[in-house]
Amino acid sequence: MKRAVALVVFLALTVHVSHAQAESATSDTEWKAVTVNEASGYRILQTILELQTFETRDFHTEESAASALLIQQWMEDIGLETQLQEFEADGLIVVNVIGTLNPQSVSSDLHLIGAHYDSRNRYVTSITEAENESAPGADDNASGVAAMLEIAYVLASCERFEATTRFVAFGAEERGFVNKSGLAGSSAFAQAEADGGIGYGATFVMDMIGFQTENDSRMTIVTNNESANIAQSVTDAVVAYDIDLLVDIVSDESLRYSDHASFWDHGYPSILMIEELDPSTGAPVNPYYHTESDTANKLSIKQMEEIASALIGAVLDLTGPGEDSYSFPYSTVLAVAGVSGLALVVVAIARRKRRVS
Numbered sequence: 001m002k003r004a005v006a007l008v009v010f011l012a013l014t015v016h017v018s019h020a021q022a023e024s025a026t027s028d029t030e031w032k033a034v035t036v037n038e039a040s041g042y043r044i045l046q047t048i049l050e051l052q053t054f055e056t057r058d059f060h061t062e063e064s065a066a067s068a069l070l071i072q073q074w075m076e077d078i079g080l081e082t083q084l085q086e087f088e089a090d091g092l093i094v095v096n097v098i099g100t101l102n103p104q105s106v107s108s109d110l111h112l113i114g115a116h117y118d119s120r121n122r123y124v125t126s127i128t129e130a131e132n133e134s135a136p137g138a139d140d141n142a143s144g145v146a147a148m149l150e151i152a153y154v155l156a157s158c159e160r161f162e163a164t165t166r167f168v169a170f171g172a173e174e175r176g177f178v179n180k181s182g183l184a185g186s187s188a189f190a191q192a193e194a195d196g197g198i199g200y201g202a203t204f205v206m207d208m209i210g211f212q213t214e215n216d217s218r219m220t221i222v223t224n225n226e227s228a229n230i231a232q233s234v235t236d237a238v239v240a241y242d243i244d245l246l247v248d249i250v251s252d253e254s255l256r257y258s259d260h261a262s263f264w265d266h267g268y269p270s271i272l273m274i275e276e277l278d279p280s281t282g283a284p285v286n287p288y289y290h291t292e293s294d295t296a297n298k299l300s301i302k303q304m305e306e307i308a309s310a311l312i313g314a315v316l317d318l319t320g321p322g323e324d325s326y327s328f329p330y331s332t333v334l335a336v337a338g339v340s341g342l343a344l345v346v347v348a349i350a351r352r353k354r355r356v357s
């Protein structure tokens with residue numbers, strides 16, 4: 001009889017705890033899916049429109065410096081802790097804009113999302129021309145900056161996301177008319193992080209994500225062998241969250257034409273997320289980039305939204321269940337409560353037994 005009571009109680013508790021775990025697993029998937037769906041292509045477009053009003057963001061110009069301050073203000077508005085990091089390019093002081101979400105969280109697996117904010121008109125040959133020629137840079141790369149800010153906004157709005165995440169708008173990615181190397185901002189940033197012993201579990205770079213040739217959303221991921229798992233995390237998210245995006249993965253470490261290469265140089269895992277590449281030239285399909293015609297009206301709102309969603313999904317899944325402060329402690333609390341309850345029942349039965357005997 002007593003054994004039967006104890007067994008029933010134990011079974012009931014077991015069912016209760018495992019049911020709670022199943023429930024929290026379901027809600028775990030749900031809140032992530034809800035968060036992934038928060039990304040808005042219209043907000044991304046709005047940011048691009050505001051960035052292209054600078055006319056140019058050539059890193060030699062005052063407009064470029066002003067756009068960096070606006071990006072910093074936007075990061076502050078989102079709730080990121082910000083700082084400007086100065087570096088030199090073509091003898092000028094240029095800045096990276098760094099924003100950190102959840103700076104207080106204890107996290108051993110820091111993630112970074114970055115995009116360059118400077119633009120370029122390929123026909124410019126002097127500072128005077130840089131100041132006077134238009135380089136709206138909507139696709140290259142207001143699109144990447146705007147998607148990065150959208151991702152920061154969505155993750156900052158999500159109470160259940162607690163992982164420390166860094167967002168960086170890089171300056172002087174473009175080669176400009178003097179400097180032949182390019183990638184100056186990301187190079188300075190990655191060098192400083194490596195010098196400071198800062199580790200990154202994953203770094204994602206977006207550059208030119210808005211143009212499409214047909215009516216479907218496409219993205220190319222450029223990776224090296226060491227970063228294959230990060231590329232996989234993005235394609236996994238596309239499947240898991242049912243995102244309407246065709247992804248082409250290109251594993252080739254000779255493709256160094258954007259800021260991801262600066263991370264590779266210091267052994268950081270990194271991928272570049274970019275629009276469809278022309279199979280014959282290997283260049284992005286947007287024929288207007290680096291010209292005065294790289295404007296927002298040519299971009300796909302949907303494609304940019306899908307890419308932002310995929311990246312949000314990847315970051316949520318990479319931070320893993322260990323970072324989820326709700327489901328795990330909740331089931332632990334239930335399990336502890338269950339064990340305590342069982343102990344009380346056992347004590348009560350023992351007392352009753354003593355009284356009987």
Ligand SMILES: [Zn+2]
Pocket residue numbers: 116140141173207208258
């Ligand atoms: Zn670019």
